[in-house]
Amino acid sequence: MKHSTTQPTRRGRGPARRIGRSLALVLPVVLVLSGTLAVTRVNWSGNPSNSVLTASDMSAPRASARHRAPQDVLRDQLLTELQEKDPGVALTHLQEAVDDRPSLAGHCASIARTLGRAAVRIYGPARAQSYSRPVCDTSFASGVLAAHS
Secondary structure, X not given: OOOOOOOOOOXXXXXXXXXXXXXXXXXXXXXXXXXHHHHHOOOOOOOHHHOOOOHHHHHOHHHHHHOOOHHHHHHHHHHHHHHHOOHHHHXXXXXXXXXXXXXXXXXXXXXXHHHHHHHHHHHOHHHHHHOOOOOOOOHHHHHHHHHHO
16 A cells, blocks of 8 residues: 655645635725714715615615605695695695694694695685694694795
């Protein structure tokens, strides 16, 4: 029986091990930094005029629609009602929604102001003001006034 004269190589001392160790040290740092940069790119102001469209926005446009806040869904429904029917119907449904879900009460004034501004665009200031009623502390009227001035 003949034995090999070559010495066995030591495992793990080659270039692959060095690359693996380098990646093990660098990769977590890269991931943390990229996550931090991603968070800084989020539009936290709520103003869509200066928002940045990211790749994740393109890949799942329907996912954002499913995760909308209840007050945003209500506002959009009421704006549609205002256009299809009249502001009085939308204001009645706003009051009913706040009565049914008290958690919406904090958003009632902003929704009513939005309805007031939309009513001025659709019906004009005089007709929009005629629909005014004390829903959400007369915020509809203040929206009408803000859109008219």
